[in-house]
Amino acid sequence: MTNVAIGLLGTLLDRGEGADRWSKWRPTVSLCQHEDLLIHRFELLIEKRYRKLAELVADDIRSVSPETKVRLHEVYFRDPWAFEDVYGQLHEFARGYPFDTEREQYLLHVTTGTHVAQICTFLLTESRHFPGRLIQTSPPKRRSSGEPSRYSIIDLDLSKYDRIAQRFASEKREASEFLKAGINTRNKSFNQMIDEIEHVAIHSDAPILLTGPTGAGKSSLARRIFELRKHRAGVAGRFVEVNCATVRSDAAMSTLFGHKKGAFTGATQDRNGLIREAHEGILFLDEVGELGLDEQAMLLRAIEEKRFLQLGSDQEIASDFQLICGTNRDLGTAVRSGQFRDDLLARINLWTFELPGLAQRTEDIEPNIEYELEQIASATGRLYRFSKEAMRVFLRFAKEPDAKWTGNFRDLSGAIARMATLAPSGRITESTVKREIERLRHSWYALETNRDSDDDRNLEMLLWGKHADIDEFDRVQLTHVVSVCRESTSLSAAGRRLFASSRKKRKVTNDADRLRKYLGRFGLDWNRIITQVS
Numbered sequence: 001m002t003n004v005a006i007g008l009l010g011t012l013l014d015r016g017e018g019a020d021r022w023s024k025w026r027p028t029v030s031l032c033q034h035e036d037l038l039i040h041r042f043e044l045l046i047e048k049r050y051r052k053l054a055e056l057v058a059d060d061i062r063s064v065s066p067e068t069k070v071r072l073h074e075v076y077f078r079d080p081w082a083f084e085d086v087y088g089q090l091h092e093f094a095r096g097y098p099f100d101t102e103r104e105q106y107l108l109h110v111t112t113g114t115h116v117a118q119i120c121t122f123l124l125t126e127s128r129h130f131p132g133r134l135i136q137t138s139p140p141k142r143r144s145s146g147e148p149s150r151y152s153i154i155d156l157d158l159s160k161y162d163r164i165a166q167r168f169a170s171e172k173r174e175a176s177e178f179l180k181a182g183i184n185t186r187n188k189s190f191n192q193m194i195d196e197i198e199h200v201a202i203h204s205d206a207p208i209l210l211t212g213p214t215g216a217g218k219s220s221l222a223r224r225i226f227e228l229r230k231h232r233a234g235v236a237g238r239f240v241e242v243n244c245a246t247v248r249s250d251a252a253m254s255t256l257f258g259h260k261k262g263a264f265t266g267a268t269q270d271r272n273g274l275i276r277e278a279h280e281g282i283l284f285l286d287e288v289g290e291l292g293l294d295e296q297a298m299l300l301r302a303i304e305e306k307r308f309l310q311l312g313s314d315q316e317i318a319s320d321f322q323l324i325c326g327t328n329r330d331l332g333t334a335v336r337s338g339q340f341r342d343d344l345l346a347r348i349n350l351w352t353f354e355l356p357g358l359a360q361r362t363e364d365i366e367p368n369i370e371y372e373l374e375q376i377a378s379a380t381g382r383l384y385r386f387s388k389e390a391m392r393v394f395l396r397f398a399k400e401p402d403a404k405w406t407g408n409f410r411d412l413s414g415a416i417a418r419m420a421t422l423a424p425s426g427r428i429t430e431s432t433v434k435r436e437i438e439r440l441r442h443s444w445y446a447l448e449t450n451r452d453s454d455d456d457r458n459l460e461m462l463l464w465g466k467h468a469d470i471d472e473f474d475r476v477q478l479t480h481v482v483s484v485c486r487e488s489t490s491l492s493a494a495g496r497r498l499f500a501s502s503r504k505k506r507k508v509t510n511d512a513d514r515l516r517k518y519l520g521r522f523g524l525d526w527n528r529i530i531t532q533v534s
Contacts, residue, residue, distance in 0.1 A: 002040045005031060006130065007109030008117055009046045009054050021060075025139035027111040028057055030149040032065040037151065039107075042070045045093065047077060080114045087120040094129040106132025107153065126156045175202070175232070179224050183371045186363040193353055200351050201225045202232050207303065207323040207348040209288075211331075212355030215408030218326035221355070222284040225324060229282070237281025237321065240274045245287040252295050253311050257302075263312025273310060275302055278321040288348070289329035289340060296341045303347055323348065332489055337531040358405040358412060365398045368409065372416040384420040390430045397437050404444040415440060458482070462524060470522070478522060481515075482529055491515060491526045 007028060014026045032039045042061060046054040051072070058070040075089045099106065108125050110118045124130045134154040175198045176191070185191055200208065208225070210218040219241065226239040247255045254263075258273025275283060285291070291299065302308040303323055307316045325348050334340035358365065369386075377383050386394065397403060398412075405411050419428045419436050459479050463470070470478065481498060488494035495511025496503070503509045519525055 002104045003038060003107065004041045004043065004104050004132075005039045005107045005109055005135070006043045006132070007031070007045065007111075008113035008121075009044055009050055009057065010112030011047075011050055011053065013112055014057050015053065016056075025149055026057070026060075027137045027149075028109070029060050029064065030139075031109060031135070031137050031151065032061045032068050033149065034151060039065065039068050042068055043073060043097075044070055045073050045075050045090075048074050081116050083116055083120070086114070086116050087123070090117070090120050090124055091129060094124055099131055101131050106130060107135040108132055109137070110134050111137045122156075175228055178228055179221065181220070181224065181371065183364070184367045185361070186367065187356070187361045190356060190361055190364070193355075197221075197225065197353055198228070201228050204351070205322045206350045207325065209349045209352040210324065210326045210355060211352060212328065213357045213408055214328050215410035216328075216355040216357055217409055218355060219284070219286055222282070222286075222324045222326060226282040226284075229322075235281060235322075237279050238277060239282050239284065240278040240321075241284040241286065242274050243286045245290040252292060253298070256295060257298060257308055257310055258317070259311035260313045263310075267312065271310075275299075275308065275321065276317055276319050279319045280321070282322045282324055284324045284326065286326040287328070288325040289327045289331055289334055293339075293341065296344050300341065300344045300347060330487070330489065333486070333530050336527075358408040359403065362399040365412065366395060368412060369394075369416060372413055373420070376417065376420050382426055384423055384426050384428060386428045386433070387430065390428050390433045393430055394433045394437070397433075403440075404447075406444055406447055411440065462529065463522065474522075481518065482524075485515075485526065485529045 010027055014028045016022075016024050016026055028042075028044065031037075032042065042058075044054060044058065051074075054072050058072065061068050061070050073093065075093065077089060078085050080086060108121050108130050110121050113121070121130070122134065125132060125134055134156065135151055136154065137149055137151045139149055176194050179194050179198055179201075185194075197208075200206075208222075210221060212218060222241070223239055226235065229235045242255060244252070253259070254267070254271060254273065256273055256275055258271045258276055259267050261267055261270050285299075298308055302319065306320050307318050309316055331340050331345050331349075335342045335345055358368075369391075373384050398405075407414070415436050418439070419432050422432050422435075423429070459475065459482060462482065481494075484497055485491075485494045488497065490512075492512040495513075495515040499509075499511050499514060503511060516525070519529070
């Protein structure tokens with residue numbers, strides 16, 4: 001490989017006249033005097049007014065290193081201490097230089113030039129505009145001893161430095177553990193997702209969409225993303241949270257965007273609105289799918305332009321915030337039914353992360369139990385522990401396929417809190433666990449019964465009065481099929497789920513066609529099912 005040095009002429013350090021100049025340490029010349037580092041070519045950047053000095057330095061380099069070819073490049077700094085001017089000139093040189101990294105390796109000399117030039121050289125090398133490494137020279141410890149000058153090469157690929165790489169890895173682990181509230185989760189896919197969220201949270205301020213069932217931890221994760229960004233990325237503003245399911249019509253407009261006094265009946269004073277309150281911070285819109293279409297339109301403009309109008313005002317307000325949205329709805333289905341704007345969905349789902357429910361993370365139940373017990377101990381000052389047999393019984397129940405965990409981690413948190421309350425000595429026994437299991441089963445059964453009633457009513461609406469003409473056996477089956485369709489993103493996805501077993505026995509599978517024909521028996525089709533408003 002050919003070694004190519006690139007550096008600025010040192011208008012002070014490289015100076016020297018007569019024979020005495022050889023007794024002086026001159027960084028640019030000394031760089032070419034090392035026996036273990038042959039510089040084949042030196043690209044020396046100079047200002048026109050210092051050309052005479054540059055030619056002298058070039059001649060001296062040739063005399064100490066005949067193998068080195070010196071090429072002079074004129075640059076013009078209106079003010080060598082003006083960052084924008086210096087960076088612009090060096091950037092222009094870098095863009096126009098014919099780098100050949102296959103045959104040449106480049107060393108950026110950062111000993112000469114103003115501090116501003118050194119900083120700019122560092123930045124352009126770190127960003128790979130200069131595809132090389134930094135090199136720094138220094139005089140010998142004792143200049144009169146005849147010792148050679150010294151140099152050190154700095155590679156800005158920090159992953160090559162073991163201790164730095166270990167520190168980065170440790171810092172990344174700490175951030176991921178923070179996002180998981182310190183819980184030592186074991187689910188591989190969940191841990192991988194958290195690692196990706198950690199990277200996105202630190203390196204991007206684009207909107208984040210958290211999906212998943214109620215109780216999966218969306219709100220808690222959003223707050224921890226904010227805390228991580230505040231610590232690592234310098235977020236200056238607040239974390240502002242609003243549950244969109246609790247606000248409607250004018251109340252939603254006023255809550256989010258604010259209003260002026262007199263904008264509507266009851267508006268007795270000005271209100272900033274939560275989007276304004278989130279300036280330079282994070283706005284978390286939980287259940288974003290419940291927002292009305294008017295609010296969605298205004299939110300889209302606030303995201304894209306960082307500006308919006310308050311109710312009753314003709315003066316725009318600016319708010320630079322990051323948006324995190326949470327939802328347990330399928331927003332794609334909501335778009336198809338006209339309940340959610342497709343342009344807003346396109347804007348907020350750049351980074352979408354689906355949080356699995358507790359039933360999909362059964363290996364994480366045990367560490368979450370430990371976490372809940374620690375939280376209770378912190379709040380009450382008392383330690384609570386399961387007996388060995390009680391823990392075995394509870395974990396066996398918790399991991400059963402029939403364990404619904406409809407409320408996900410909220411169900412688990414509530415169960416642990418109840419069992420701790422019923423353990424005055426601090427020891428949770430097997431009998432306490434069994435009572436809690438019965439309580440959970442009863443609550444899940446009641447919820448499923450109510451849900452079945454709702455599904456039955458929805459099916460009646462779909463069939464337009466033909467519900468009573470269908471046998472009860474077919475009605476139960478059709479109710480489940482409709483439910484799966486509404487939970488799926490497409491007809492094919494629903495078919496794959498419904499025919500998961502029988503499709504293995506077929507040489508040719510067309511799940512979508514099978515499902516389409518089945519629905520057709522009852523006068524139904526995909527679009528009608530997914531667009532029905534229950």
